[in-house]
Amino acid sequence: MSSSATRIADPQDPPAPDELEVSVFGAGVGECVVVHVGGGEWIVVDSCVDTTTRRPVALDYLELLGVDVATAVKEVVVTHWHDDHLRGVAELFQAASSAGMVCSGALRSEEFHLLLGAARTSSMSRCLDEFGSMLEILRKRTFGRSASMGPTWAHCNQCLYRSNHASVHALSPSHGTTTLAFRELAAIRPGRASTPKRRLVAQDPNEVSVALWVEFGGLRVLLGADLEAGRDARTGWQAVVSSRERPQSRARVIKVPHHGSSNADDPGVWSDLLEVNPFAVVTPYAAGAKPLPTKEDCERLGRRTSRLFCTAPVRGHKPKELSASVRKMVRLLAPDLHDIEGPMGQVRLRGRAGGADLDAELFGRAFALAAA
Numbered sequence: 001m002s003s004s005a006t007r008i009a010d011p012q013d014p015p016a017p018d019e020l021e022v023s024v025f026g027a028g029v030g031e032c033v034v035v036h037v038g039g040g041e042w043i044v045v046d047s048c049v050d051t052t053t054r055r056p057v058a059l060d061y062l063e064l065l066g067v068d069v070a071t072a073v074k075e076v077v078v079t080h081w082h083d084d085h086l087r088g089v090a091e092l093f094q095a096a097s098s099a100g101m102v103c104s105g106a107l108r109s110e111e112f113h114l115l116l117g118a119a120r121t122s123s124m125s126r127c128l129d130e131f132g133s134m135l136e137i138l139r140k141r142t143f144g145r146s147a148s149m150g151p152t153w154a155h156c157n158q159c160l161y162r163s164n165h166a167s168v169h170a171l172s173p174s175h176g177t178t179t180l181a182f183r184e185l186a187a188i189r190p191g192r193a194s195t196p197k198r199r200l201v202a203q204d205p206n207e208v209s210v211a212l213w214v215e216f217g218g219l220r221v222l223l224g225a226d227l228e229a230g231r232d233a234r235t236g237w238q239a240v241v242s243s244r245e246r247p248q249s250r251a252r253v254i255k256v257p258h259h260g261s262s263n264a265d266d267p268g269v270w271s272d273l274l275e276v277n278p279f280a281v282v283t284p285y286a287a288g289a290k291p292l293p294t295k296e297d298c299e300r301l302g303r304r305t306s307r308l309f310c311t312a313p314v315r316g317h318k319p320k321e322l323s324a325s326v327r328k329m330v331r332l333l334a335p336d337l338h339d340i341e342g343p344m345g346q347v348r349l350r351g352r353a354g355g356a357d358l359d360a361e362l363f364g365r366a367f368a369l370a371a372a
């Protein structure tokens with residue numbers, strides 16, 4: 001199916017000052033969302049690297065539009081500490097020198113240790129390396145004088161940005177999720193660098209994701225991060241849907257949570273938080289044994305909206321299988337090599353509050369998924 005709203009456009013045209021833009025980028029692995037919140041101001045949510053330029057895709061794109069990244073990017077939001085959502089985010093944050101840093105207020109033990117200044121180790125994952133680099137950039141911006149300098153720790157129903165044109169609120173993490181995070185921290189034994197005793201409490205990064213709600217006049221956007229359905233009514237999407245404090249209006253656009261997976265899909269999101277037949281954008285996750293979204297995921301989403309887009313082919317780019325010895329050598333020589341990612345795709349939605357419906361523009365390998 002090709003959407004009637006889809007048109008060919010010049011990717012270099014910047015949005016008008018009174019125009020909302022939501023651009024979702026993704027290759028086989030990786031996700032980044034760039035939002036023009038009006039008046040030439042931008043918010044970047046998560047980061048991935050274009051394998052062609054080896055730079056954060058948000059930097060490439062905003063420079064292509066002629067945007068002064070140093071002054072125009074107001075917030076860099078890291079929804080959660082998973083590799084496919086944050087590659088290059090420290091480089092982006094360094095360039096966005098007047099932006100705030102936002103991350104989840106439901107702090108897990110790994111991030112907690114880094115915040116305390118625990119030494120980085122060679123075994124530290126890329127995720128925490130990016131987190132540590134962002135903390136250092138923040139410290140340098142205050143010349144290291146303030147121990148209180150740090151990110152905005154997002155929690156549900158917190159306003160993260162406001163201007164004459166737009167506002168951005170966090171919908172998660174919920175208070176229940178934050179309570180679980182506190183319990184995880186409390187379970188850390190003194191003198192032990194990591195592993196909390198009670199693994200039942202420890203949460204996956206997806207569970208503490210920051211989902212966002214953007215209001216732009218009468219246009220609203222739900223950015224679902226990788227937030228999962230929830231352990232119970234006080235966590236995940238269950239907590240968002242049942243919240244009385246969240247904005248009670250409906251969004252026309254959703255960045256589908258967690259690559260369209262069924263464990264991140266709460267029917268209440270579609271019935272209570274979204275307009276009928278919303279624009280829905282999915283990024284694929286082609287790594288691992290089960291690429292996302294699955295055929296069943298695509299069919300389920302296709303029954304919910306006919307305006308469903310994906311940033312890259314769903315099954316992803318399948319590299320030729322390498323032998324174990326060659327893989328080991330490649331890892332030693334080029335640890336950054338990410339052989340699953342293919343070329344970048346972009347789904348760009350633009351529109352004015354009170355104007356005609358949004359325009360959907362597709363670049364690179366992005367495509368419209370067929371309705372069921």
Ligand SMILES: [Zn+2]
Binds near residue numbers: 082226
């Ligand atoms: Zn994730």
